[in-house]
Amino acid sequence: MAMRIVSGIQPTGNLHLGNYLGAIRNWVRMQDEMPADGECLFFLADLHAITVHNDPVLLAANIREMAATIIACGIDPTRAILFRQAHVPAHTELCWLLNGTARIGWLNRMTQFKEKSGKNREGASVGLFAYPVLQAADVLLYQATHVPVGEDQKQHLELARDIATKFNADTGSDLFTLPEPIIPPAAARIMSLRDGTAKMSKSDPSDASRIALTDDADTIAAKIRKAKSDADALPATVAELADRPEARNLVGIYAALAGVTPDQVLATHAGKGFGAFKPALAELAVETLSPIRARLETFRADPAELDRLLADGAARARTLAAPTLASAYAALGL
Numbered sequence: 001m002a003m004r005i006v007s008g009i010q011p012t013g014n015l016h017l018g019n020y021l022g023a024i025r026n027w028v029r030m031q032d033e034m035p036a037d038g039e040c041l042f043f044l045a046d047l048h049a050i051t052v053h054n055d056p057v058l059l060a061a062n063i064r065e066m067a068a069t070i071i072a073c074g075i076d077p078t079r080a081i082l083f084r085q086a087h088v089p090a091h092t093e094l095c096w097l098l099n100g101t102a103r104i105g106w107l108n109r110m111t112q113f114k115e116k117s118g119k120n121r122e123g124a125s126v127g128l129f130a131y132p133v134l135q136a137a138d139v140l141l142y143q144a145t146h147v148p149v150g151e152d153q154k155q156h157l158e159l160a161r162d163i164a165t166k167f168n169a170d171t172g173s174d175l176f177t178l179p180e181p182i183i184p185p186a187a188a189r190i191m192s193l194r195d196g197t198a199k200m201s202k203s204d205p206s207d208a209s210r211i212a213l214t215d216d217a218d219t220i221a222a223k224i225r226k227a228k229s230d231a232d233a234l235p236a237t238v239a240e241l242a243d244r245p246e247a248r249n250l251v252g253i254y255a256a257l258a259g260v261t262p263d264q265v266l267a268t269h270a271g272k273g274f275g276a277f278k279p280a281l282a283e284l285a286v287e288t289l290s291p292i293r294a295r296l297e298t299f300r301a302d303p304a305e306l307d308r309l310l311a312d313g314a315a316r317a318r319t320l321a322a323p324t325l326a327s328a329y330a331a332l333g334l
């Protein structure tokens with residue numbers, strides 16, 4: 001079967017280093033290595049973004065900003081299909097069909113729902129609860145073979161596989177392809193700069209907790225300088241960082257940026273304290289992110305062109321989605 005890569009990102013706030021190292025960099029790599037008969041689809045999950053408090057003006061601005069950032073990271077809309085989920089109604093339609101297959105018990109186990117709904121579960125939106133079903137529709141609609149994501153999305157992908165398996169079994173069809181998650185080993189989970197036990201996230205109220213791809217060199221250096229660390233020197237192996245979450249995170253970020261393993265980072269930096277390690281990390285981060293930021297300036301200067309690219313991507317996505325959606329209706333007797 002030809003390779004079909006599908007992945008999405010919520011257009012809420014700026015793209016941060018966790019998104020980049022955990023997911024987007026893999027999107028770019030997979031796009032660049034895609035054989036001629038394969039297809040990459042990347043989308044802004046704007047329908048997922050409205051499952052929590054939504055500011056419509058801000059969402060509209062974030063959608064363009066996120067599209068510009070993704071292109072600046074290296075996604076080429078003439079090769080990959082880049083679009084907004086809301087522009088392809090088949091996502092919502094298939095989600096509804098899959099709501100008949102997904103079980104409440106399965107959704108009750110989703111850790112992201114538990115985290116996002118917190119203590120106020122009864123006050124959370126139905127959309128937040130059904131969120132993983134829409135995510136399943138996002139990938140099953142295109143017969144995705146591979147889905148590049150960070151570690152935090154693994155559970156949602158397993159759910160998509162469960163839904164696909166049950167739908168196929170219930171309807172006696174082999175309609176849906178079971179998608180494989182592609183999770184980068186070195187950067188599967190980039191943690192907050194303020195707390196090595198919490199993931200770096202767009203929703204963290206502290207801007208100092210994350211490095212945004214829009215941050216300038218001074219801001220990046222300042223955030224890394226102020227990042228939580230400890231007073232000990234770096235050891236020679238990762239195993240010795242087991243009880244030092246902040247140190248492990250900073251070494252992990254360095255490794256992901258440099259494209260080496262954390263043990264390789266420690267082989268060169270063992271014995272150094274953070275006073276010496278942080279400037280080296282800041283330099284590497286600035287070196288990686290500066291060219292992206294420079295390209296971003298160009299793309300964000302032309303919103304009409306961004307809108308045109310997204311509309312073009314949506315038209316191509318609608319064409320690819322149509323046969324699977326029609327088969328799903330037919331399989332259910334609709």
Ligand code: TYM
Nearest residue numbers: 007008009010018019022023045149150188189190199200
């Ligand atoms: P989102 O918008 O939270 O994140 C986008 C991508 O970035 C990864 N990521 C991270 N990776 C490593 N360390 C981190 N700290 C970190 N934070 C985020 C995420 O794993 C993700 O790959 N529900 C999804 C969007 C989505 C989707 C889909 C993804 C909707 N439909 C279908 C794949 C396929 C989300 O909210 O990602």
